[in-house]
Amino acid sequence: xxxxxxxxxxxxxxxxxxxxxxxxxxxxxxxxxxxxxxxxxxxxxxxxxxxxxxxxxxxxxxxxxxxxxxxxxxxxxxxxxxxx
Ligand SMILES: [Zn+2]
Numbered sequence: 166x167x168x169x170x171x172x173x174x175x176x177x178x179x180x181x182x183x184x185x186x187x188x189x190x191x192x193x194x195x196x197x198x199x200x201x202x203x204x205x206x207x208x209x210x211x212x213x214x215x216x217x218x219x220x221x222x223x224x225x226x227x228x229x230x231x232x233x234x235x236x237x238x239x240x241x242x243x244x245x246x247x248x249x
Contacts, residue, residue: 191234191237192241193219194244194245195216195219198219201216201221202215205232206227211227212225212226212227212233213225214237223240
């Protein structure tokens with residue numbers, strides 16, 4: 166009887182798709198750690214930038230079409246400029 170072994174041939178090697186959480190930590194201009202996270206709230210058209218290392222929090226207005234990195238770049242520039 167080979168029925169059983171025939172039935173088994175359908176097995177395909179499948180790769181479990183791991184969804185990598187895109188947790189990108191960005192450099193904090195204040196403490197120089199890669200510990201900045203950007204939370205975007207499209208509904209409120211704002212972004213909250215947070216550093217979990219030094220506790221820096223900044224709220225930025227979100228321009229249409231902007232992504233996290235755009236906001237972060239603006240934040241970074243603004244921060245650096247505001248420094249003496
Ligand atoms: Zn920091």
